[in-house]
Amino acid sequence: MDDGLALHHVGVRFGGLTALDDVSLRVPPGRVVGVIGPNGAGKTTLFNVVCGFLRPESGALTLDGRPLRPRPHRLTRLGIARTLQGTGLFAGLTVLENVMAGASHTARAGFLPALLGLPRSDRDEARLRGHALDVLDGLGIAEHADAAPGTLPFAVRQRVALARALAARPRLLLLDEPAGGLGADDIAELAELIRDLPRRDLDPCAVLLVEHHMDLVMAVCDELVVLDFGRVIAAGTPDEVRDDPAVTEAYLGADVEEPAT
Template sequence: MGGLRLRGVDVHFGGLVALDGVDLDVTPGQVVGVIGPNGAGKTTLFNVICGIQRPRRGELTFEGRPLPRRPHGLTRLGIARTLQGVGLFAGLTVLENVVTGATADARAGLGAALLGLPRAGRDERCLRDAARALLAELGVDDYADAYPTTLPYAVGKRVALARALAARPRLLLLDEPAGGLSEAEVDELGELIAALPARADAGCAVLLVEHHMDLVMRVCDEVTVLDFGRVIAAGPPDRIADDPAVIEAYLGEAVTT
Protein backbone atom coordinates (compact mmCIF):
# COMPACT_ATOMS: atom_id res chain seq x y z
CA MET A 1 0.00 0.00 0.00
CA GLY A 2 1.45 3.38 -1.00
CA GLY A 3 1.51 6.59 0.95
CA LEU A 4 1.15 7.45 4.63
CA ARG A 5 -1.37 5.67 6.84
CA LEU A 6 -2.22 6.46 10.48
CA ARG A 7 -4.79 4.52 12.47
CA GLY A 8 -5.95 5.14 16.03
CA VAL A 9 -2.99 7.31 17.04
CA ASP A 10 -3.08 8.48 20.67
CA VAL A 11 -0.61 10.81 22.37
CA HIS A 12 -0.93 11.81 26.04
CA PHE A 13 1.17 14.28 28.00
CA GLY A 14 0.30 13.33 31.56
CA GLY A 15 -3.42 14.05 31.84
CA LEU A 16 -3.49 16.05 28.59
CA VAL A 17 -4.74 14.22 25.51
CA ALA A 18 -2.81 15.70 22.57
CA LEU A 19 -4.04 13.21 19.95
CA ASP A 20 -7.09 11.03 20.40
CA GLY A 21 -7.61 8.13 17.97
CA VAL A 22 -6.39 10.02 14.90
CA ASP A 23 -6.79 8.37 11.48
CA LEU A 24 -5.10 9.91 8.44
CA ASP A 25 -4.24 8.85 4.88
CA VAL A 26 -1.98 10.62 2.40
CA THR A 27 -1.71 8.81 -0.92
CA PRO A 28 0.84 9.40 -3.71
CA GLY A 29 -0.08 12.35 -5.90
CA GLN A 30 -2.15 14.02 -3.17
CA VAL A 31 -1.78 17.20 -1.15
CA VAL A 32 -3.50 16.68 2.21
CA GLY A 33 -3.95 19.59 4.60
CA VAL A 34 -4.21 19.45 8.38
CA ILE A 35 -5.87 22.45 10.03
CA GLY A 36 -7.23 23.34 13.45
CA PRO A 37 -6.98 25.98 16.17
CA ASN A 38 -3.85 26.45 18.25
CA GLY A 39 -3.39 23.47 20.55
CA ALA A 40 -5.43 21.17 18.31
CA GLY A 41 -2.54 18.69 17.96
CA LYS A 42 -1.12 19.58 14.54
CA THR A 43 2.51 19.88 15.65
CA THR A 44 2.19 16.77 17.79
CA LEU A 45 0.91 14.91 14.74
CA PHE A 46 3.96 15.94 12.71
CA ASN A 47 6.28 15.01 15.57
CA VAL A 48 4.73 11.55 15.81
CA ILE A 49 5.13 10.97 12.08
CA CYS A 50 8.77 12.10 12.27
CA GLY A 51 9.59 9.92 15.28
CA ILE A 52 10.21 12.86 17.60
CA GLN A 53 7.21 11.94 19.76
CA ARG A 54 6.25 8.33 20.48
CA PRO A 55 2.50 7.64 20.49
CA ARG A 56 0.79 5.88 23.36
CA ARG A 57 -0.89 3.61 20.83
CA GLY A 58 -1.71 3.47 17.14
CA GLU A 59 -0.45 2.22 13.79
CA LEU A 60 1.79 4.39 11.59
CA THR A 61 3.03 3.12 8.23
CA PHE A 62 4.52 4.54 5.05
CA GLU A 63 4.34 2.46 1.88
CA GLY A 64 3.26 -0.48 3.98
CA ARG A 65 6.23 -0.30 6.37
CA PRO A 66 6.18 0.90 10.00
CA LEU A 67 7.50 4.41 10.46
CA PRO A 68 10.86 4.57 12.28
CA ARG A 69 10.83 5.63 15.91
CA ARG A 70 13.70 8.08 15.38
CA PRO A 71 13.91 11.01 12.96
CA HIS A 72 17.16 9.92 11.30
CA GLY A 73 15.39 6.96 9.70
CA LEU A 74 12.98 9.12 7.68
CA THR A 75 15.20 9.95 4.72
CA ARG A 76 15.93 6.32 3.98
CA LEU A 77 12.18 5.77 3.68
CA GLY A 78 11.79 8.72 1.31
CA ILE A 79 10.33 11.25 3.77
CA ALA A 80 11.45 14.88 4.14
CA ARG A 81 10.18 17.75 6.29
CA THR A 82 10.39 21.53 6.40
CA LEU A 83 10.20 23.45 9.68
CA GLN A 84 7.85 26.23 10.79
CA GLY A 85 10.68 28.75 10.49
CA VAL A 86 13.48 28.59 7.96
CA GLY A 87 15.92 26.35 9.85
CA LEU A 88 18.93 26.78 7.55
CA PHE A 89 22.53 26.30 8.68
CA ALA A 90 23.90 29.81 9.20
CA GLY A 91 27.52 28.86 8.53
CA LEU A 92 26.81 27.30 5.12
CA THR A 93 25.96 28.98 1.85
CA VAL A 94 22.56 28.51 0.26
CA LEU A 95 24.02 25.96 -2.16
CA GLU A 96 25.73 24.07 0.65
CA ASN A 97 22.49 24.03 2.66
CA VAL A 98 20.65 22.41 -0.23
CA VAL A 99 23.43 19.85 -0.71
CA THR A 100 23.03 18.75 2.92
CA GLY A 101 19.48 17.68 2.12
CA ALA A 102 20.71 15.06 -0.35
CA THR A 103 21.69 12.69 2.45
CA ALA A 104 20.96 9.47 0.56
CA ASP A 105 23.18 10.48 -2.36
CA ALA A 106 25.87 11.89 -0.09
CA ARG A 107 26.00 8.67 1.93
CA ALA A 108 26.66 6.63 -1.22
CA GLY A 109 29.91 8.51 -1.82
CA LEU A 110 31.06 8.77 1.78
CA GLY A 111 33.48 5.86 1.58
CA ALA A 112 35.07 7.27 -1.56
CA ALA A 113 35.47 10.65 0.11
CA LEU A 114 37.14 9.14 3.15
CA LEU A 115 39.59 7.24 0.92
CA GLY A 116 40.26 10.25 -1.25
CA LEU A 117 39.14 8.48 -4.41
CA PRO A 118 38.33 10.39 -7.65
CA ARG A 119 34.72 9.27 -7.35
CA ALA A 120 34.29 11.57 -4.34
CA GLY A 121 34.93 14.64 -6.51
CA ARG A 122 32.47 13.47 -9.13
CA ASP A 123 29.82 12.81 -6.49
CA GLU A 124 30.33 16.27 -5.01
CA ARG A 125 29.94 17.92 -8.42
CA CYS A 126 26.76 15.93 -9.11
CA LEU A 127 25.28 16.96 -5.76
CA ARG A 128 26.08 20.61 -6.38
CA ASP A 129 24.67 20.50 -9.90
CA ALA A 130 21.46 18.95 -8.59
CA ALA A 131 21.26 21.57 -5.82
CA ARG A 132 21.71 24.41 -8.32
CA ALA A 133 18.97 22.94 -10.50
CA LEU A 134 16.59 22.90 -7.52
CA LEU A 135 17.40 26.49 -6.65
CA ALA A 136 16.75 27.49 -10.26
CA GLU A 137 13.46 25.59 -10.27
CA LEU A 138 12.35 27.53 -7.19
CA GLY A 139 13.58 30.83 -8.60
CA VAL A 140 16.34 31.51 -6.05
CA ASP A 141 19.50 30.38 -7.86
CA ASP A 142 20.86 33.95 -7.75
CA TYR A 143 21.34 33.43 -4.01
CA ALA A 144 23.39 30.20 -4.30
CA ASP A 145 26.55 31.74 -2.80
CA ALA A 146 24.78 33.85 -0.16
CA TYR A 147 24.51 32.98 3.53
CA PRO A 148 21.13 32.48 5.24
CA THR A 149 21.37 35.57 7.47
CA THR A 150 21.46 37.78 4.36
CA LEU A 151 18.38 36.31 2.71
CA PRO A 152 14.91 37.87 2.49
CA TYR A 153 12.56 35.71 4.56
CA ALA A 154 10.58 34.45 1.55
CA VAL A 155 13.81 33.41 -0.19
CA GLY A 156 14.91 31.53 2.93
CA LYS A 157 11.62 29.62 2.88
CA ARG A 158 12.23 28.56 -0.72
CA VAL A 159 15.78 27.49 0.09
CA ALA A 160 14.44 25.36 2.95
CA LEU A 161 11.99 23.76 0.52
CA ALA A 162 14.81 23.12 -1.95
CA ARG A 163 16.82 21.41 0.79
CA ALA A 164 13.88 19.12 1.57
CA LEU A 165 13.39 18.34 -2.13
CA ALA A 166 17.09 17.48 -2.47
CA ALA A 167 16.31 14.21 -0.67
CA ARG A 168 13.93 13.34 -3.55
CA PRO A 169 11.14 12.50 -1.08
CA ARG A 170 8.08 10.43 -1.85
CA LEU A 171 6.41 12.06 1.17
CA LEU A 172 6.99 15.73 1.94
CA LEU A 173 5.85 17.23 5.25
CA LEU A 174 5.33 21.00 5.08
CA ASP A 175 5.00 22.69 8.48
CA GLU A 176 3.33 26.11 8.06
CA PRO A 177 5.28 27.07 4.91
CA ALA A 178 3.22 30.27 4.41
CA GLY A 179 4.01 31.71 7.83
CA GLY A 180 5.40 35.25 7.56
CA LEU A 181 4.83 35.56 3.81
CA SER A 182 2.97 38.35 1.99
CA GLU A 183 -0.21 37.65 0.05
CA ALA A 184 1.68 37.65 -3.25
CA GLU A 185 4.33 35.32 -1.83
CA VAL A 186 1.63 32.96 -0.56
CA ASP A 187 0.12 32.86 -4.06
CA GLU A 188 3.51 31.93 -5.52
CA LEU A 189 4.00 29.30 -2.81
CA GLY A 190 0.61 27.81 -3.69
CA GLU A 191 1.77 27.27 -7.28
CA LEU A 192 4.92 25.53 -6.04
CA ILE A 193 3.00 23.24 -3.66
CA ALA A 194 0.43 22.34 -6.31
CA ALA A 195 3.25 21.12 -8.56
CA LEU A 196 4.97 18.99 -5.88
CA PRO A 197 2.91 15.77 -6.26
CA ALA A 198 4.17 15.31 -9.81
CA ARG A 199 7.84 15.20 -8.77
CA ALA A 200 8.15 11.49 -7.89
CA ASP A 201 7.69 8.78 -10.52
CA ALA A 202 4.70 7.30 -8.66
CA GLY A 203 3.53 10.67 -7.36
CA CYS A 204 4.87 12.48 -4.31
CA ALA A 205 2.53 12.68 -1.32
CA VAL A 206 2.39 16.04 0.49
CA LEU A 207 1.13 16.63 4.03
CA LEU A 208 0.58 20.33 4.76
CA VAL A 209 -0.02 21.89 8.17
CA GLU A 210 -1.06 25.49 7.65
CA HIS A 211 -3.06 28.34 9.19
CA HIS A 212 -3.50 30.18 5.90
CA MET A 213 -6.93 28.90 4.91
CA ASP A 214 -7.01 30.34 1.40
CA LEU A 215 -3.84 28.41 0.60
CA VAL A 216 -5.15 25.17 2.13
CA MET A 217 -8.44 25.34 0.30
CA ARG A 218 -6.72 26.12 -3.00
CA VAL A 219 -3.96 23.48 -3.10
CA CYS A 220 -5.26 20.55 -1.03
CA ASP A 221 -7.11 17.53 -2.39
CA GLU A 222 -8.24 16.52 1.11
CA VAL A 223 -8.33 18.35 4.43
CA THR A 224 -8.35 16.89 7.94
CA VAL A 225 -9.50 19.11 10.81
CA LEU A 226 -8.25 18.59 14.36
CA ASP A 227 -9.80 20.02 17.51
CA PHE A 228 -8.51 19.10 20.97
CA GLY A 229 -6.58 16.23 19.39
CA ARG A 230 -9.55 14.63 17.66
CA VAL A 231 -10.48 14.55 13.97
CA ILE A 232 -13.77 16.44 13.72
CA ALA A 233 -13.95 16.44 9.91
CA ALA A 234 -12.10 15.08 6.89
CA GLY A 235 -12.83 15.40 3.20
CA PRO A 236 -12.41 17.62 0.14
CA PRO A 237 -11.97 21.38 0.74
CA ASP A 238 -15.44 22.41 -0.43
CA ARG A 239 -17.08 20.08 2.07
CA ILE A 240 -14.77 21.14 4.89
CA ALA A 241 -15.43 24.83 4.23
CA ASP A 242 -19.17 24.31 4.75
CA ASP A 243 -18.97 21.85 7.67
CA PRO A 244 -20.82 23.33 10.70
CA ALA A 245 -18.49 21.66 13.21
CA VAL A 246 -15.43 23.08 11.46
CA ILE A 247 -16.93 26.56 11.24
CA GLU A 248 -17.78 26.52 14.93
CA ALA A 249 -14.42 25.14 16.07
CA TYR A 250 -12.06 27.01 13.79
CA LEU A 251 -13.10 28.93 10.71
CA GLY A 252 -15.73 31.19 12.22
CA GLU A 253 -17.34 31.61 8.81
CA ALA A 254 -17.56 29.66 5.60
CA VAL A 255 -14.49 29.91 3.35
CA THR A 256 -14.91 30.34 -0.39
CA THR A 257 -13.01 27.64 -2.29
Protein backbone atom coordinates in the same frame (compact mmCIF):
# COMPACT_ATOMS: atom_id res chain seq x y z
CA MET B 1 -5.12 0.60 -1.27
CA ASP B 2 -2.33 0.85 1.29
CA ASP B 3 0.04 3.04 -0.73
CA GLY B 4 1.45 6.05 1.06
CA LEU B 5 1.54 7.13 4.69
CA ALA B 6 -1.27 6.26 7.08
CA LEU B 7 -2.01 6.90 10.75
CA HIS B 8 -4.29 4.36 12.39
CA HIS B 9 -6.15 5.36 15.58
CA VAL B 10 -3.14 7.23 16.97
CA GLY B 11 -3.25 8.47 20.55
CA VAL B 12 -0.77 10.69 22.40
CA ARG B 13 -1.02 11.85 26.02
CA PHE B 14 1.11 14.13 28.12
CA GLY B 15 0.33 13.23 31.70
CA GLY B 16 -3.39 13.88 32.10
CA LEU B 17 -3.62 15.86 28.83
CA THR B 18 -4.82 14.08 25.70
CA ALA B 19 -3.02 15.63 22.73
CA LEU B 20 -4.24 13.18 20.06
CA ASP B 21 -7.23 10.90 20.48
CA ASP B 22 -7.96 8.10 17.98
CA VAL B 23 -6.57 10.05 15.00
CA SER B 24 -6.56 8.35 11.60
CA LEU B 25 -5.58 9.82 8.23
CA ARG B 26 -3.96 8.86 4.93
CA VAL B 27 -1.58 10.66 2.61
CA PRO B 28 -1.74 8.70 -0.66
CA PRO B 29 0.69 9.27 -3.54
CA GLY B 30 -0.12 12.21 -5.78
CA ARG B 31 -2.11 14.11 -3.15
CA VAL B 32 -1.75 17.16 -0.94
CA VAL B 33 -3.34 16.52 2.45
CA GLY B 34 -3.72 19.40 4.90
CA VAL B 35 -4.14 19.29 8.67
CA ILE B 36 -5.84 22.32 10.23
CA GLY B 37 -7.41 23.19 13.55
CA PRO B 38 -7.54 25.87 16.22
CA ASN B 39 -4.77 26.62 18.67
CA GLY B 40 -4.05 23.54 20.81
CA ALA B 41 -5.88 21.19 18.43
CA GLY B 42 -2.93 18.80 18.17
CA LYS B 43 -1.45 19.77 14.80
CA THR B 44 2.13 20.07 16.04
CA THR B 45 1.83 16.84 18.01
CA LEU B 46 0.63 15.01 14.92
CA PHE B 47 3.53 16.40 12.88
CA ASN B 48 5.99 15.33 15.58
CA VAL B 49 4.56 11.80 15.57
CA VAL B 50 5.02 11.51 11.81
CA CYS B 51 8.57 12.90 12.06
CA GLY B 52 9.47 10.50 14.86
CA PHE B 53 9.98 13.10 17.59
CA LEU B 54 7.10 11.53 19.53
CA ARG B 55 6.03 7.90 19.75
CA PRO B 56 2.27 7.37 20.07
CA GLU B 57 0.93 5.56 23.11
CA SER B 58 -1.73 3.85 21.03
CA GLY B 59 -2.38 3.18 17.38
CA ALA B 60 0.17 2.74 14.63
CA LEU B 61 1.74 4.27 11.52
CA THR B 62 2.22 2.46 8.22
CA LEU B 63 4.04 3.23 4.98
CA ASP B 64 2.72 1.32 1.99
CA GLY B 65 0.92 -0.97 4.41
CA ARG B 66 4.03 -1.88 6.37
CA PRO B 67 4.62 -0.84 10.00
CA LEU B 68 6.46 2.45 10.33
CA ARG B 69 8.39 3.68 13.35
CA PRO B 70 9.91 6.91 12.08
CA ARG B 71 13.12 8.34 13.48
CA PRO B 72 14.10 11.92 12.61
CA HIS B 73 17.60 11.05 11.37
CA ARG B 74 16.32 8.23 9.16
CA LEU B 75 13.40 9.93 7.46
CA THR B 76 15.20 10.64 4.19
CA ARG B 77 16.12 6.98 3.78
CA LEU B 78 12.40 6.20 3.91
CA GLY B 79 11.72 8.71 1.15
CA ILE B 80 10.34 11.32 3.58
CA ALA B 81 11.61 14.89 3.85
CA ARG B 82 10.42 17.72 6.06
CA THR B 83 10.69 21.43 6.61
CA LEU B 84 10.51 23.12 10.00
CA GLN B 85 8.79 26.24 11.25
CA GLY B 86 11.18 29.01 10.28
CA THR B 87 13.89 27.86 7.89
CA GLY B 88 16.43 25.87 9.93
CA LEU B 89 19.20 26.66 7.43
CA PHE B 90 22.88 26.35 8.27
CA ALA B 91 24.20 29.89 8.63
CA GLY B 92 27.80 28.88 7.95
CA LEU B 93 27.02 27.30 4.57
CA THR B 94 26.06 28.88 1.28
CA VAL B 95 22.63 28.38 -0.22
CA LEU B 96 24.04 25.73 -2.56
CA GLU B 97 25.82 23.91 0.26
CA ASN B 98 22.61 23.91 2.32
CA VAL B 99 20.74 22.25 -0.53
CA MET B 100 23.54 19.76 -1.12
CA ALA B 101 23.28 18.79 2.56
CA GLY B 102 19.69 17.77 1.92
CA ALA B 103 20.86 15.12 -0.53
CA SER B 104 23.89 13.95 1.44
CA HIS B 105 22.26 10.58 2.22
CA THR B 106 22.63 9.72 -1.48
CA ALA B 107 26.40 10.26 -1.44
CA ARG B 108 28.19 7.17 -2.70
CA ALA B 109 31.77 7.93 -1.70
CA GLY B 110 31.50 7.65 2.07
CA PHE B 111 33.36 9.50 4.80
CA LEU B 112 36.94 8.28 4.24
CA PRO B 113 37.20 9.15 0.51
CA ALA B 114 35.71 12.58 1.23
CA LEU B 115 38.17 13.14 4.07
CA LEU B 116 41.14 12.21 1.87
CA GLY B 117 39.88 14.10 -1.16
CA LEU B 118 39.97 11.02 -3.40
CA PRO B 119 38.70 11.21 -7.01
CA ARG B 120 35.57 9.22 -6.20
CA SER B 121 34.66 11.82 -3.57
CA ASP B 122 35.21 14.62 -6.08
CA ARG B 123 32.87 12.95 -8.56
CA ASP B 124 30.27 12.48 -5.86
CA GLU B 125 30.45 16.12 -4.84
CA ALA B 126 30.11 17.23 -8.45
CA ARG B 127 27.01 15.07 -8.85
CA LEU B 128 25.41 16.45 -5.68
CA ARG B 129 26.31 20.01 -6.70
CA GLY B 130 24.68 19.57 -10.09
CA HIS B 131 21.54 18.12 -8.56
CA ALA B 132 21.32 20.92 -5.98
CA LEU B 133 21.67 23.56 -8.71
CA ASP B 134 18.87 21.88 -10.67
CA VAL B 135 16.58 22.00 -7.62
CA LEU B 136 17.40 25.67 -6.97
CA ASP B 137 16.75 26.47 -10.62
CA GLY B 138 13.40 24.69 -10.48
CA LEU B 139 12.37 26.95 -7.58
CA GLY B 140 13.64 30.07 -9.35
CA ILE B 141 16.43 30.88 -6.89
CA ALA B 142 19.57 29.53 -8.58
CA GLU B 143 20.97 33.09 -8.73
CA HIS B 144 21.38 32.94 -4.94
CA ALA B 145 23.44 29.72 -4.94
CA ASP B 146 26.62 31.35 -3.61
CA ALA B 147 24.90 33.64 -1.09
CA ALA B 148 24.84 33.21 2.67
CA PRO B 149 21.26 32.47 3.78
CA GLY B 150 21.30 35.28 6.35
CA THR B 151 21.75 37.89 3.60
CA LEU B 152 18.54 36.91 1.80
CA PRO B 153 14.92 38.00 2.28
CA PHE B 154 12.86 35.64 4.42
CA ALA B 155 10.70 34.50 1.50
CA VAL B 156 13.83 33.42 -0.41
CA ARG B 157 15.18 31.60 2.65
CA GLN B 158 11.89 29.72 2.83
CA ARG B 159 12.42 28.56 -0.75
CA VAL B 160 15.96 27.49 0.10
CA ALA B 161 14.59 25.38 2.96
CA LEU B 162 12.09 23.84 0.54
CA ALA B 163 14.87 23.19 -1.96
CA ARG B 164 16.95 21.43 0.68
CA ALA B 165 14.02 19.11 1.44
CA LEU B 166 13.34 18.44 -2.25
CA ALA B 167 17.01 17.69 -2.91
CA ALA B 168 16.46 14.40 -1.06
CA ARG B 169 14.03 13.37 -3.84
CA PRO B 170 11.30 12.51 -1.30
CA ARG B 171 8.18 10.58 -2.11
CA LEU B 172 6.47 12.39 0.80
CA LEU B 173 7.15 15.97 1.88
CA LEU B 174 6.10 17.17 5.33
CA LEU B 175 5.53 20.93 5.44
CA ASP B 176 5.20 22.55 8.86
CA GLU B 177 3.55 25.99 8.48
CA PRO B 178 5.55 27.00 5.39
CA ALA B 179 3.54 30.23 4.99
CA GLY B 180 4.56 31.61 8.39
CA GLY B 181 6.01 35.10 8.03
CA LEU B 182 5.14 35.42 4.33
CA GLY B 183 3.11 38.17 2.69
CA ALA B 184 0.12 37.60 0.42
CA ASP B 185 2.12 37.61 -2.83
CA ASP B 186 4.68 35.17 -1.45
CA ILE B 187 1.92 32.87 -0.19
CA ALA B 188 0.34 32.85 -3.65
CA GLU B 189 3.69 31.82 -5.18
CA LEU B 190 4.16 29.17 -2.49
CA ALA B 191 0.70 27.77 -3.25
CA GLU B 192 1.65 27.34 -6.90
CA LEU B 193 4.82 25.49 -5.91
CA ILE B 194 3.02 23.13 -3.51
CA ARG B 195 0.24 22.35 -6.00
CA ASP B 196 2.84 21.32 -8.55
CA LEU B 197 4.85 18.95 -6.32
CA PRO B 198 2.70 15.79 -6.67
CA ARG B 199 2.28 16.38 -10.41
CA ARG B 200 5.87 16.98 -11.48
CA ASP B 201 7.28 14.79 -14.23
CA LEU B 202 10.55 14.45 -12.30
CA ASP B 203 10.54 13.37 -8.62
CA PRO B 204 6.84 13.92 -7.81
CA CYS B 205 5.97 13.74 -4.12
CA ALA B 206 2.87 13.70 -1.97
CA VAL B 207 2.54 16.46 0.65
CA LEU B 208 1.34 16.52 4.24
CA LEU B 209 0.76 20.18 5.10
CA VAL B 210 0.23 21.55 8.61
CA GLU B 211 -0.84 25.16 8.22
CA HIS B 212 -3.13 27.87 9.61
CA HIS B 213 -3.32 30.17 6.57
CA MET B 214 -6.72 29.21 5.24
CA ASP B 215 -6.21 30.79 1.83
CA LEU B 216 -3.21 28.50 1.29
CA VAL B 217 -4.77 25.24 2.47
CA MET B 218 -7.97 25.84 0.53
CA ALA B 219 -5.97 26.56 -2.63
CA VAL B 220 -3.55 23.63 -2.55
CA CYS B 221 -5.09 20.71 -0.63
CA ASP B 222 -6.91 17.81 -2.23
CA GLU B 223 -8.10 16.69 1.22
CA LEU B 224 -8.29 18.29 4.64
CA VAL B 225 -8.31 16.79 8.12
CA VAL B 226 -9.62 19.05 10.88
CA LEU B 227 -8.49 18.55 14.48
CA ASP B 228 -10.12 19.95 17.60
CA PHE B 229 -8.91 19.03 21.09
CA GLY B 230 -6.87 16.20 19.55
CA ARG B 231 -9.76 14.55 17.71
CA VAL B 232 -10.67 14.48 14.04
CA ILE B 233 -13.94 16.38 13.72
CA ALA B 234 -14.09 16.50 9.92
CA ALA B 235 -12.28 15.18 6.85
CA GLY B 236 -12.88 15.62 3.16
CA THR B 237 -12.33 17.99 0.29
CA PRO B 238 -11.81 21.68 1.07
CA ASP B 239 -15.38 22.44 -0.02
CA GLU B 240 -16.79 19.67 2.17
CA VAL B 241 -14.81 20.82 5.19
CA ARG B 242 -15.67 24.47 4.68
CA ASP B 243 -19.40 23.64 4.68
CA ASP B 244 -19.24 21.34 7.72
CA PRO B 245 -21.13 22.91 10.67
CA ALA B 246 -18.79 21.27 13.19
CA VAL B 247 -15.82 22.97 11.56
CA THR B 248 -17.57 26.31 11.42
CA GLU B 249 -18.32 26.10 15.11
CA ALA B 250 -14.96 24.78 16.26
CA TYR B 251 -12.55 26.56 13.99
CA LEU B 252 -13.52 28.73 11.08
CA GLY B 253 -16.22 30.92 12.57
CA ALA B 254 -18.90 32.53 10.46
CA ASP B 255 -16.86 35.63 9.57
CA VAL B 256 -13.28 34.43 10.08
CA GLU B 257 -11.20 33.91 6.94
CA GLU B 258 -7.75 33.36 8.45
CA PRO B 259 -7.79 32.20 12.06
CA ALA B 260 -4.62 32.24 14.11
CA THR B 261 -3.10 28.92 15.10
